[in-house]
Amino acid sequence: MSMVNPGFNARGAWAIYVRELMRAMRTAFQSLVAPVLTTSLYFIVFGSAIGSRMQAVGGVDYGAFIVPGLLLLTLLSESTSNASFGIYMPRFTGTIYELLSAPVGVVETLVGFVGAAATKSLILAGIILLTATFFVDYHIAHPILAIGYIMLVASAFSLFGFILGIWADNFEKLGIIPVLILTPLTFLGGTFYSISMLPEPWRSLALVNPIVYLVNGLRWTFYGSSDVNIWISFGLTMGFLLICTLVISFIFRTGWRLRT
Amino acid sequence: MSEPILEISGLTKVYAGGFKALESVDLTIAKGEIFALLGPNGAGKTTLIGAVCGMVRPTSGTIRAFGNDLAHNWRSARARIGLVPQELSTDMFETVRRAVTFSRGLFGCPNDPARIEEILRSLSLWDKRDAQIRMLSGGMKRRVLIAKALAHDPELLFLDEPTAGVDVELRRDMWRQIDKLRDQGVTVILTTHYIEEAEEMADRVGVIRDGKLLMVDDKDAMMARLGRTEAHITLAAPLAEIPPAIAAFPVHLAKDGTELCYRGGDGTGLGKREVADLTKMLTAQGIDYIGIDIHESSLEDIFVGLVEDRV
Numbered sequence A: 001m002s003m004v005n006p007g008f009n010a011r012g013a014w015a016i017y018v019r020e021l022m023r024a025m026r027t028a029f030q031s032l033v034a035p036v037l038t039t040s041l042y043f044i045v046f047g048s049a050i051g052s053r054m055q056a057v058g059g060v061d062y063g064a065f066i067v068p069g070l071l072l073l074t075l076l077s078e079s080t081s082n083a084s085f086g087i088y089m090p091r092f093t094g095t096i097y098e099l100l101s102a103p104v105g106v107v108e109t110l111v112g113f114v115g116a117a118a119t120k121s122l123i124l125a126g127i128i129l130l131t132a133t134f135f136v137d138y139h140i141a142h143p144i145l146a147i148g149y150i151m152l153v154a155s156a157f158s159l160f161g162f163i164l165g166i167w168a169d170n171f172e173k174l175g176i177i178p179v180l181i182l183t184p185l186t187f188l189g190g191t192f193y194s195i196s197m198l199p200e201p202w203r204s205l206a207l208v209n210p211i212v213y214l215v216n217g218l219r220w221t222f223y224g225s226s227d228v229n230i231w232i233s234f235g236l237t238m239g240f241l242l243i244c245t246l247v248i249s250f251i252f253r254t255g256w257r258l259r260t
Numbered sequence B: 001m002s003e004p005i006l007e008i009s010g011l012t013k014v015y016a017g018g019f020k021a022l023e024s025v026d027l028t029i030a031k032g033e034i035f036a037l038l039g040p041n042g043a044g045k046t047t048l049i050g051a052v053c054g055m056v057r058p059t060s061g062t063i064r065a066f067g068n069d070l071a072h073n074w075r076s077a078r079a080r081i082g083l084v085p086q087e088l089s090t091d092m093f094e095t096v097r098r099a100v101t102f103s104r105g106l107f108g109c110p111n112d113p114a115r116i117e118e119i120l121r122s123l124s125l126w127d128k129r130d131a132q133i134r135m136l137s138g139g140m141k142r143r144v145l146i147a148k149a150l151a152h153d154p155e156l157l158f159l160d161e162p163t164a165g166v167d168v169e170l171r172r173d174m175w176r177q178i179d180k181l182r183d184q185g186v187t188v189i190l191t192t193h194y195i196e197e198a199e200e201m202a203d204r205v206g207v208i209r210d211g212k213l214l215m216v217d218d219k220d221a222m223m224a225r226l227g228r229t230e231a232h233i234t235l236a237a238p239l240a241e242i243p244p245a246i247a248a249f250p251v252h253l254a255k256d257g258t259e260l261c262y263r264g265g266d267g268t269g270l271g272k273r274e275v276a277d278l279t280k281m282l283t284a285q286g287i288d289y290i291g292i293d294i295h296e297s298s299l300e301d302i303f304v305g306l307v308e309d310r311v
């Protein structure tokens, strides 16, 4: 007989976390090779080929300058898609019945699904940073802060992906937000350039793009310089994380798209 | 009745489109009993189970499990409830053992390989423990779902049509399995379309139709009351009324008096004996007949009888 702590079912959360990571291992090749290959191509083209003809940006070599942005680009899309697929698939195949009937609530579910998605992102980030060393020279000024910030961003966007996975009721919807919103915003978010290079009004306009703050936040932990106030970056990330958490607890309280 | 394990009162479910799938259902299940919920397609059986197990949000009504309101004590209550769903839904790429181990953890139990082995062996799945679930046959997949539901040793087990799509041998196997659970003191609530299944296993039977629980009774009492044997005797000449000599039998005239209909029996062979007696009596009375059609009534017939009785 099972005696579950009435407040938190740690074993349940752990079971979900492990299962989700196992599931990723089954497809480890696809889930790692694709993003690593893509990022490597960026490093080759922008870092080595074009980068060698570019001026240094704010004292940082162009090849190195784009590392944090590219890392963030991958982090955002992978965290979002990992978490959204993680919860969408059980809804789609009907296996969600087991979660709904189990003694797990919003906290266990988030620790399990979002924790696993964020873990995958962290592993990916490590591999990408390692890959980058083959193409460009870079160093990280504040490694601890960088790891912390990467974890923060990975968690926030895994939460965001989790919401997408609950909201979507078909595969098209699952892919539409990343393609229509996330990708354009990240490309325009100062991954490949400093916004100080932009002419007005584009420069002011760029400051409305939240991704600019994320990229610059991470870049600051790498090189100690940023286009924007890094406290805004930090606050924005925390705020996004908080909003996503609130939305998810609301979803669980009402059972929206989960229970009929 | 012994201590209740589940008390449902005034349970109503109106789905988003406005469809009323359950209407003020009251049901109390005693600890240790095997309860069969009988009903045709769309009666609301799965909805009822869903409301208890957390897939369906009740529109109104209360559900108490193990003496506590489910709305407040859901976490500890769910840890003691198991569910085998109607649909074969599980991660098809997982291996059998991993799937069952996951379920045990999900429900808050410490990992216990020996217990998992025991469960898999009891369901004849041990040989397939390292096979991916997608490679198993339909009947085996269903047993995997049962193993998953048993992984945390629930005290209250829901089986939503456990024998759908299962061959005769496996069905008997499943019945034995449920008997074993009964011996262990597990309370079982199962749904089925098959009256013989309810007959074979259940202590009590509930009949549900159009979201309403029409009756709940001891199986034996219900069998006796509803009658299971139906006979249609085609008469050589029409009768104007039932002759007094056979009026004691549960019979009525149909087709303008050319057919004598019997509906009775209690599922133990009484019906067949009565029909035999009836025909002898007809012969003795000099009432000639040219055909007899006798059959055990299907669940649907019983429903018809039940609804007619009510009107």
Ligand SMILES: Nc1ncnc2c1ncn2[C@@H]1O[C@H](COP(=O)(O)OP(=O)(O)OP(=O)(O)O)[C@@H](O)[C@H]1O
Residues within 6 Å of the ligand: A260, B015, B016, B017, B019, B020, B021, B039, B040, B041, B042, B043, B044, B045, B046, B047, B048, B086
């Ligand atoms: N999510 C839903 N939204 C709207 N209506 C639903 C939903 N789920 C079930 N229903 C309806 O509620 C009624 C009861 O369905 P339910 O699945 O509980 O029946 P059932 O007794 O389990 O039937 P079966 O024997 O076919 O499994 C049906 O008419 C069904 O169409």
Ligand SMILES: [Mg+2]
Residues within 6 Å of the ligand: B045, B046, B047, B086, B160
């Ligand atoms: Mg059903």
